[in-house]
Amino acid sequence: MTDVLTKAEKFSGLFEQLRAATAGEPQWLTERRTRGFDSFAELGLPTQAMEEWRFTSLKPLQETEFTLAAPGAPVAQEVIDCYSYAGLEKHQLVFVDGIYHSELSSIAKLPKGVTLMPLRQAIVEKEDLVRQYLGRETNPDKHAFTALNDALMQDGVFLHVAAGAVAEEPIQLLFLTSERGAGTAANLRNLVILEESAEASFVETHAAAGTDAVYFTNAITEFFSAKNAKVDHYVIQRESTSAIHISSFHAYQERDSVVRSHTIDFGGGLVRHNLWGRLDGDACEAILNGLYMLRGNQHVDNFMWVEHMKEHIPSHELYKGILDDSSSAVFSGRIYVHREAQKTDAKQTNQNLLLTDTAKVNTKPQLEIYADDVKCTHGATIGQLDPQAQFYLESRGVPRNAARALLVKAFASDITERIRLESVRNTVENLLNERLGQDPES
């Protein structure tokens, strides 16, 4: 019990501090914060005794004291250039240490029906919409990090696309942690609402800009896709190797909508992605891809819960991992098929490549099925590079390292080739090359 108290106390300073800063907020939001804080105090941080957190220790989080970042930390333009993608500068929102940085951001003229702004601004200007949707998919009474985010949410992006409107240009979100951001806790909150037949795509990058210290990101993205809406979502995670990154992605889908999500992890010390999909409309579609390439002592945990609630829904999950040194990865996916969800076509795959004896993988692809007319498959493999393939390449004069890189890239290509935005794909491929000790050009 005392343990729980200390955990709550740990963030209570931040809560008080933030409460003062957000005094002008609407009543409902203040109430939400208080409720979040109270339930966090009750829940405490998850422990490994919980099935959902069995393989991920939050010790680094418990050991560190966090502060709230002050606004206005400087970030050099070169840093921005380094992390942004060519051709996607049109709509670019930059958040530094969890706080929106207007000077570094640019939002070009938006098509009719498209609203794009930081959440703080939306709370003022679009209060009804925010109030209607914020927190609809999350459960702060059950999930500690949701509760914490509710209590401490600072800023994030707000995107609303009206019925029939299309945000043609991809939206770029940069979440950077500056030198001053060391030791801070950033609670990001994104809200994306797509009305009927709306379309949008966005690219989210999380990166360290000049710090190797421990910092904590707790991000929640809520996604609402109404009938026939289509959305592409990319997360490129390049945090520092001491960073703690917890993210929750909640997607709610109505009929015929399509969500394509890609989560690519290169960085982070302790990373946990929660992905909750509620497929609540006939024939909607969810495509969830992931790639993690880890080294050192990095730990990435992908948790997924996809609920099929209506008929004729395909969902495809493909997560691939490459683990070097003493890194470790966890995959736990659950496909939950409700009784009504006939004609479900669900596929869940997790494949891992272990490059050393000290790397470790825990994988739990799970199916829970209550409908009888379904096609559900899941598969998991853990293996090493095929020595025969490597020998073949070497016998053709390809140097050992290059052969290894070639095979690893081929393994990852299942995911990289699914990235539709060329500049994003190039960046991911370059990062892969870099990791493999290859010249980006080769």
Added chain:
Amino acid sequence: MTTATQTIEQLAGQKYKYGFYTDIESDTAPAGLSEETIAFISHKKNEPDWLLEMRLKAYRHFITLTEPNWAKLSCKPIDLHSISYYSAPKSKADGPKTLDEVDPKLLETYEKLGIPLNEQKVLAGVVAVDAVFDSVSVATTFKGKLKELGVIFCSFSEAVQEYPDLVRKYMGSVVPHTDNYFAALNSAVFTDGSFVFVPKGVKCPMELSTYFRINEMNTGQFERTLIVAEEGATVSYLEGCTAPMRDENQMHAAVVELVALERANIKYSTVQNWYPGDEEGRGGIYNFVTKRGICKGNDSKISWTQVETGSAVTWKYPSVILRGDRSVGEFYSVAVTNNCQQADTGTKMIHIGKDTRSNIVSKGISAGRSNNSYRGLVQVNRGASNARNYTQCDSMLMGNSCGAHTFPYIDVRNQTGKVEHEATTTKIGEDQIFYLQSRGISDEDAVAMIVNGFCREVLAELPMEFAVEAQKLLSISLEGSVG
């Protein structure tokens, strides 16, 4: 197709055909769990002090535990104090020396069960049956023949009396009393079971078999089975179960331990057909079993095969610890649930030695309002180079109120490990049924045929006698589930 001659209608017409109750006076311990009960059991069985100590140690550990709830099962909490922990048929006191001396009522029961002991003796040493009737072994056959080879096959209590050193050496070495809630309970109150010891280099010439049967009202059954195969020994063991029809839930918490030394080979097959409860889920057996084998020596092999069609609740994970280099673990399972049955079953393969291999094939079929889960762990430890695992679990659903779930856990810490898991869940193929029907086969026959085909890989692993029984069981269990 064996069932072709025996039409499904006939089979379907039967309720639970093994539901009867034999009235024999028994020497039953008063209900309740306490150190006194344990001392009573131990005293009754004339056990040495070390065993009583072991029981009490397990009991003291047990009372610190709470019932696990992680499995995907929902069942009424079991009142451990209303269970009677010991019951032995009275006739035991007179000590029957031959079958003729055995209470004729018992023999009658066996005949109803389809184990004609008399006949089997005549039917030339195919199967030796150590029939367990409510905790105490009454008759053991073919012991003589086995003894010539040095194979020990007897009841657990007998082993305690006659081979205490062997029992003491191996008991609890695979499943310690601290393993889990039910194992702790079993270690404290187990009454009887089977003991098999196959000495160095001996290939056991026949399938060893035990029929378990729960009979006495309110008697939880806590068997303890221990099978040890020394260097180069080979043994195949069959276990088959039926239980009489009854309304109250009966709990069954067995512990089975297998020890395979160098180059030893143990094959353990189970057909489990305990009373599953009626259509509304009343009654039925609660089956919480801890089964584990250890491939202690190099090049050893342990293979589990199970056909689970009975019990209201099944909680069972036959596992193999692959300690020896190049050891092999296998698990073949068919689990069928109908009406309100719940099964949470699977396996654990722990790879410790080098070049170890494991193979898992699990087939789950759910019908009615039942829930059927596969839960399995494949663990490759750091030192287990070149470990290889292949897992396949397929589920079939019949009707839209049942559930089929797959919860695999894969934990790999060695880069040379190769682990594959594949699972599929499908509905029984309408086109397949249609094809068969268009050839004049009734739909229930068609279902039985498809299901048997679906399970073929597993059924092929069963010894002949069991394979036939298992195929029939599948048809009975699924009766009326497609319509």
